Amino acid sequence: MSWIDGRERWVYAALAYALLAISAITAAWQGAGAGVGAGPGSAWAAALLAGVPWPVAALVAAGWLAPVPWLYPRRDTHRTLVVAHYLLLMALAAALAATSLPFVLFVSAGYPLAIAMLPGRLVLAGVTLTALVNVTTQAGPGAGTTLLTVIAGVAVPLVVAGWYVSAEHDRRRRLVERLRAAMEENAELNARLLDQARRAGVLDERHRVAGEIHDTLAQDLVALIGQLSAADRAPHEDSRRRHLDRAAELARRGLSETRRSVRALRPGPLEDAELPDAIGHMARSWAEAAGVELRFEVTGTPVALAAEVEAALFRVAQEALANVAKHAGATRTALTLSYTDETVLLDVRDDGTGFDPQRPADGFGLDGMRQRARGVGGTLDVESEPGQGTTVAVAVPAIPDDERLD
Incomplete structure (x- = not known):
């Protein structure tokens, strides 16, 4: 200074x-x-x-x-x-x-x-x-005329020019002040948005982990308990051994899916198979364990979808079938996977006891399926009446998987 x-x-x-x-x-x-x-x-x-x-x-x-x-x-x-x-x-x-x-x-x-x-x-x-x-x-x-000339030709224009330049300077100064205030306000808004995004990210991650645990570990544990109970009631050693082997397989699968969920990976069956094959294998395994007749059908031309879309469809199908086994008391179930130009549809129908969809449900099931569908831009509708069975209909956009298409 x-x-x-x-x-x-x-x-x-x-x-x-x-x-x-x-x-x-x-x-x-x-x-x-x-x-x-x-x-x-x-x-x-x-x-x-x-x-x-x-x-x-x-x-x-x-x-x-x-x-x-x-x-x-x-x-x-x-x-x-x-x-x-x-x-x-x-x-x-x-x-x-x-x-x-x-x-x-x-x-x-x-x-x-x-x-x-x-x-x-x-x-x-x-x-x-x-x-x-x-x-x-x-x-x-x-010098009278000369003075008038100086005043009219030089002084007045200088004063007018000075006034204009000063006015423009003031206008720009006010504009800069407004811009500075706007930038400060935007910085504050940015900070709030970043904080909200962070909180939303934490909440989304909690929902994801809760959904993954519900869709994998919780269901495998229920099935595991069922197999152990069946083994305890088995009249012959061969039948008992079959139930115990099935229980061991469920335990290993639950552990593997838990690890995948923690690492935010795709569902295990989708790692090595296309979506129709993965859902079909999962559905047949479920039918065998639940003792329910199942018809699985694929319509349209299957295409490779974005990983998050396929994961959402697989988990919704898995949860819908688990609900059939736990609540419906059904004897027949139909699962249809339909591909159209812009949408992929998943329908799960059963002939079970049905329920009132307007009544609040306990647990993560229906809410979890809806969140998964909304998470990929889709919708989930449930149609059911007491004694009339249940239909779960999911529609998601057919977002292609660019990496696999390339």
Whole structure:
């Protein structure tokens, strides 16, 4: 930082006092009335003093400069007072210069004071006024036409141009301030959105883990318990061994699916098979374990879908069949997977006891299936009545798997 920083008001006041002192010393040295302007441009200024000696006027000017250090830091809040002070100072300087030519040097103090003190739109007007005072106080007797030419051809355009430039500067300054405020507001909004996204991500991950546990580990544990109970009731060793082997297979599959769920991988059957084959294998395994007759059908031309779409369809089919085994008491079940140009449909129908879809359900089942369908832009509808069986219909967009298509 320069040594001037923070001392500007004293610097401008000292400069004006220095120019006044030099002008007064020069005027005293040349003698009173030396170099008095005689033209029409100086007559009006000389008339302001009305016979007052220039030393007295110089003292008045010195006193009038005293408020400069006080006005400088208040130039933005006391604009009218600052402008009035500047105009009267220029009038005093003009009167002094008209009385004694050396005071033209003091008139030059108007340049730095105009730049330092006046509002932005009036700076150029103040500079122009100072220049006019300098010119008019030094003009000769026949300079009337020249002065008018200077005023009309130079001074007025300069003032207008200064006003326009200052107005444009103010407009851009306000625009920058608004942009800065908007950027600060956007930064705050961004921070809130990021926090909301983080919270939503955490919530989505909780739902995903809950759904994966419900669709894999929980169902395998239910089936495992059923196999162990069947083994305990088996009348022959061969039958008992078959149930125990089935229980061991379910335990291994549950452990594998749990690990996959934690790592957010695709369902195991989809790792090595297309969606129709994976659902068909899962459905046949379910029918064998549940003892329910199952008809599985695929219509349309199967296409490779995005991984999240196939995972959602597989998990919904898995959960729907698990609900049939747990709640429906059905003897026959039909599962249909239909491919169309824009949509893939999954329907699971049973001839079980049915239920009232309007009644709130316990557990993660139906809500979990709906969340999976919505998660890939699809819908899930349930049609059921007590004693009339149940139909679960899922429709998801046929989003292709670009990687596998390539």
